Each structure stands twice: as C-alpha cells, then as structure tokens.
Amino acid sequence: xxxxxxxxxxxxxxxxxxxxxAAILDLVAEGKLRPFYNDLIISEYWHxxxxxxxxxxxxxxxxxxxxxxxxxIAVEANDPSTIPMPDEDDRKxxxxxIASRAFLIxxxxxxxxxxxxxxxxxxFLKKYxxxx
Numbered sequence: 001x002x003x004x005x006x007x008x009x010x011x012x013x014x015x016x017x018x019x020x021x022a023a024i025l026d027l028v029a030e031g032k033l034r035p036f037y038n039d040l041i042i043s044e045y046w047h048x049x050x051x052x053x054x055x056x057x058x059x060x061x062x063x064x065x066x067x068x069x070x071x072x073i074a075v076e077a078n079d080p081s082t083i084p085m086p087d088e089d090d091r092k093x094x095x096x097x098i099a100s101r102a103f104l105i106x107x108x109x110x111x112x113x114x115x116x117x118x119x120x121x122x123x124f125l126k127k128y129x130x131x132x
Contacts, residue, residue, distance in 0.1 A: 001128060003034050003100055003102035004024070005093050006028075006068070006105055007090070007093050008041075011064060015056055015060065020120075021107070023121075024125065028072075034071065034073060035068050036073050036075050037069070037072055037073075038092065042068075044092070046061070073100070077092070077095035077099040078099075079099075080095055081095050090111045105119055
C-alpha cells in the first residue's frame with residue numbers, strides 16, 4: 001500500500017491548496033509512502049511545475065522534486081505497454097506503476113485505462129487510512 005506513482009497533476013494540486021494531494025505529499029515527506037518514478041516522469045514534473053501560469057517558486061519546485069527522488073525509487077520501465085491510452089503522454093506513469101506494482105495516483109483517471117491500481121488522491125487516502 002505504500003508504493004505509489006504520482007501523476008503530475010497531484011504535485012500541481014498539492015502546491016496550489018491543501019487537500020488530499022497535499023496530504024499524499026506529506027506522507028511521502030514522512031517516509032510513509034515510497035514514490036516510484038523514471039527520468040521521463042521527473043522531466044515532466046520539472047517542465048509542468050515551471051509553467052508561468054502556476055508561478056511556483058523555483059526553490060519550492062526543487063525541494064518537492066528532490067524530496068520525491070530522495071524518498072523514492074527510480075524504475076526502468078523497459079517494456080512499454082501496448083494498451084490503448086486516452087493520452088499517450090501519460091503512458092510513462094502507467095508503465096512505471098505496472099513495473100513497480102504501485103498505485104498510480106491521479107486526478108485524471110479518464111486519461112488511463114480502468115485498472116484497479118489507478119486511483120484518485122481522495123480514494124487513495126481513504127484506502128490508506130482504513131489500513132492504518
């Protein structure tokens with residue numbers, strides 16, 4: 001239950017407001033969740049979080065991504081999935097979740113296949129808290 005792949009929208013939401021995405025990042029910072037990622041995911045985090053419309057401070061972005069890398073595990077998803085994806089840019093998250101047998105936490109479930117390991121931040125927290 002502690003292995004997670006975080007879609008970029010979870011990071012954006014966690015920096016914009018308190019709520020389930022921020023609580024998930026708190027669990028990562030506390031060492032209770034282990035994020036899995038690859039270079040493509042980290043690259044997307046940087047690219048999206050630096051967008052001018054968000055106006056996030058560069059130090060805030062660096063700290064968040066550094067925390068994820070330090071707490072997490074890099075995974076090579078060498079066998080890309082062939083399942084049809086509504087948004088091909090999200091395949092990297094799906095493939096890392098499959099390779100690491102982790103939950104894929106996203107605010108955009110419609111971008112992914114209907115698999116039980118793909119879960120919203122709020123639903124993940126409910127499930128996590130029920131097991132704690």
